[in-house]
Amino acid sequence: MEDPVISKIKNQFDKKGNPAKIPLMSGKQFFEARSEADGVYVDNLKKDPFLPWNIFSESVNCIKENGGKVKKGNATNSRLGDPNLGLDTLEGYIASKVYGCRVGDAVFKRINTVASVLAWAEICENTRGQISLLSEEKELQTEEKELQTCESENEISPAFSAEENKESPGINSFYLHPDSKQTEPRNLEIEIEVKIQKIKELEEQVAGRDEEIGRLKIELKARENFLLEKDSELQVLQEKFTDKSEEAQRLESRLIEKGEEIEGFTEKLREKVENIKTLTEELSAKEREIEELEVSISIKDKDLKTLAEEVITKAGEMRKIEEKLALKERKINTMESMLATAGEKVKKLEKQLSATEGEEKLAVQLREKEEFIKQLKGTLASKEEAFSKVSEENRKYRMQQKLASEGLRQIEEQKASRKWWKRL
Structure with missing residues (x-):
């Protein structure tokens, strides 16, 4: 046995035609089924x-299970199981029961079309946001309206029918009682005159009705033309609605695609947030390292200041040593010049010794000169030893200067690295 819901929809197609124009909930737009x-x-x-x-x-x-009334549900920008598209909504129930969708799946929107077909078949009442079963009283009222419409199309004018019914008994009595005509001719003549008068009145009424019928035909034709114009306008509107429906479907598909893109962007954003958190942690670690470096650099700065003070002190001492060294060099130069002068004197004396007489005297002078030369040589040796000491001190001083300049260079490099960390 066929399901009564399916039978009722098929019967409605038989009554209204197949295919049929079915209105949406607003009643201003239609689709073909x-x-x-x-x-x-x-x-x-x-x-x-x-x-x-x-x-x-x-x-x-589904509507019966929910007490005769259920929410439609909204599949736009929603997935099965969302607050707007739960399994307790008609859209969610159809998606799960008929099309096998699972929680979390995207659902194709069909609820408006399904609800409109059920309302058109007079099974349900389609209202905004929900759909409910029609009660038995509403179904009976609908059937009574259909019967009244059929009767109004087939009924005859009541006034005309009443007059006709009034006429018929008199005429029938006239033909069925010939004996009364013989016995009461005068009464019959009066009755006939009355009937003739009534017939004339009926003829006048019929003529007036003919005029009224003609006028009604003209009005009916005008209305038919008006309805034809409205049908053409309705056809144009239906075509526009079809185009708009297709455009709406395209927009819905694009909206679904955009929703998927948004989900992808959201996932990427989550990844970016995680990366930002990681970078923030690394940055905080780097900042702690920078703080430690700043502390060490401040310590190095103090050491550098101390070293600079020591270098300045050493530089003063080295200047004093250089001054002493220059004085020693001048003295050595003086001694060398004196030694050269003494050598010349020795040469002169040797010449004089060879020219003069008296070898003993010359020998004594020569010994004196030799002793003086020994003294000069000892003085020169002591001076050379002092000069070597000064040279050694000078070498140490230059080594200290080199070490100090190397320390200054390392400090400058540390300062440059400190500035680099601060820029980060």
Whole structure:
């Protein structure tokens, strides 16, 4: 036995035509639906225009399970199980029960079309945000309206029917009682005159009705023309609505794609946030290292100041040593000049010794000169020893200067590295 919901939808297609124009909830827009053996095909679901018969049966079951009223649900920018698209909504129930979707899956939006078909078949009432089953009283009222419409199309003017019914008994009595005509001719003549008068009145009424019927025909024709114009306008609007529906479907698909892109961007953003956290931790570690370096640099600065003071002190001492060394060199130069003068005197004396007489006297002078030369040589040796000491001190001083300049260079490099860390 066929499901009563499916039977009622098929009967509605038989009454209204197949395909049929089905209004949406607002009543201002329509879509075309075609009943087939396997289900209903619609033109406002571009990606999936086919609705199987069980989608309507399951929809009614869902509404009954929820006490005769259920939320529609919204599949736009939502996934199955979200607050707007729970399994307790009709859209979520259909997606899970009919199409096998699972929690977290994206759902194709069909609820407006399904609800409109159920409302068109007079099974449910389609309102904003929810759909409910029609009560039995509403179904009976609908059937009574249909019967009244059929009766109003077939009924005859009550005034005309009443007059006709009044006429018929008199005429029938006239033909059924010939004996009364013979016995009461005068009364019959009066009655005939009355009937003739009534017939004239009826003819006048019929003439007036003919005029009224002509006028009504003209009005009916005008209304038919008006309806034709409205039908053409409605066709144009339906075409526009179809275009808008396709555009809406495209926008929905683009919206779904954008939602997926947003999810991708959100995931990337989470990764960026994690990277930023890691970099922040590394930066804090670097800052701690920089603080430690600043402390060590401050210590090095103090050491540098101390070393600079020591270098300045050593430089003063070295200047004094250089002054002493210069004085010693001047003395040595003086002694060398004196030694050279003494050598010349020795040469002169040797010449005089060879020229003079008296070898003993010359020998004594020669010994004196030799002794004096020994003294000069001893003085010169002591001077050379003092000069070597001064040279050694000078070498040590230059080595200290070199070490001091090397220390200054290292300090400058540390200062430069400190500035680099501060820039970071």
